[in-house]
Amino acid sequence: MGVKGRMIFTIAGLLLLGLLVALYTRQPAPEEAAYIFDRDTGPAIEQVAQSKEQMATIRAHQKPVQDDETGPAESDALIKDLFSQIIIGSGTTLHYFTWLGHEFRRATSREDHLAQVKDRIFSQFPAEEAGRLYATYQRYLDCEMAVADLAARFGPITTTESGLELLREVQEFRRDFLGTELADRLFGEQVKEKEYSLRRAAIVSDPDLYAEEKQAAMDRLTQEMWGEAAGTEISLQPPTAYARYQDALAIYQKDLDEIAEEDDRRAAIEDIRNRYLPPDAVERINAMEQQQAEEQQAEEAYFAAEKGIAEDTTLSEDQKAEQIESLRQEMLGDQAGAMKRRQAIENAREAMLNQIGSTPDTRP
Structure with missing residues (x-):
């Protein structure tokens, strides 16, 4: 039709x-x-x-x-x-x-x-x-x-x-x-x-x-x-356990935001997680978050070391590039490729934004 x-x-x-x-x-x-x-x-x-x-x-x-x-x-x-x-x-x-x-x-x-x-x-x-x-x-x-x-x-x-x-x-x-x-x-x-x-x-x-x-x-x-x-009608609740967990996080957002200590905040989130999700789902989420935290720590350590190389006035630009690449492989391993791609995307995004910002406004 x-x-x-x-x-x-x-x-x-x-x-x-x-x-x-x-x-x-x-x-x-x-x-x-x-x-x-x-x-x-x-x-x-x-x-x-x-x-x-x-x-x-x-x-x-x-x-x-x-x-x-x-x-x-x-x-x-x-x-x-x-x-x-x-x-x-x-x-x-x-x-x-x-x-x-x-x-x-x-x-x-x-x-x-x-x-x-x-x-x-x-x-x-x-x-x-x-x-x-x-x-x-x-x-x-x-x-x-x-x-x-x-x-x-x-x-x-x-x-x-x-x-x-x-x-x-x-x-x-x-x-x-x-x-x-x-x-x-x-x-x-x-x-x-x-x-x-x-x-x-x-x-x-x-x-x-x-x-x-x-x-x-x-x-x-x-x-x-x-x-x-x-x-308590079940028909009105979010349809899945994970959706109900996300719903609960949104309900408690202001309470969670006002918990000063990070450990206490994590404990509160863990309590919500255990109330709404089955044990195997909690275990998977915890493992994923642990992996993300370890990757973030590794990247932060890498960037600190990279900065030291970049600021070393005794090295040529080629030597800096070579040492940074070696450092990336040594400290990040399998993460190196993914981080390099993220950096390329972010650099391209910043370049595009800078270009937009520097383009003169020709509108009347």
Whole structure:
């Protein structure tokens, strides 16, 4: 299909990529503003958790899609069974529509795409249900093509506030286009999770808050958006142990920065590491950091010795170069080549910056 048509199948990823910029921008928490979805609106946390479990089951049975494949990448019978379970009376229809969009992304036009989608839907569901699903998919497709245009005009996402604003504008547009009930049923889970992630990340990355203050703010946010039952809900946590460890480091950043003694700071980080990572992961990280520290010490010793040679007035330039190269091999060994490459890159970078800085400004 045409360029505009293809945008629909990447819009979710583009929006998420834009919002991730806000997620990791060190911004103070946004000022109080009405939620797009709060504890009384949108899906409950149990619904989000169930949806994730269902989609994980589907993905586990999907085969990797190869660029040269032209047929279905999954077992039709299995996918039919799994999607039938989640679509009937469920708000996870969006997952099915996203899957259809990816499955038939090579269509030559909107009409060709819709024809292929129609055939697939009617092959997987009873006629009456298939008719409703297909009619909804047509509206969804047109809506998301328009959303792609809206997001493109919105501009860069650089703050938590702009991420939330885009999320709100997009969902309001969908409500106008599809009707509030359908828009919230289709996109409620996705939007509510992204809204929570944006607001939570703003708290986590706030450089002015201590860990205790951040935890209190996150507890309040979770309660206001999801309710009391969501206090320890696993669905809201970062997905991997390492991500949870990095999250904890960000939460404790101000506390760690204010520990005066380096040994005490390292002990505090070690405690966080042991709380969130399995022993083998802790061992690998410790070994890596030890290696990095040893390499840094070796390089510092080398540079001190190199400086002594460079400042020796009794040596010619050729003798200095020869002794420095010998010193590099003796003190750094296998590190010598890597350090030499880093130095070359840094020298080229400094030369480029100096050239830029010395170029006269000819603008009016």
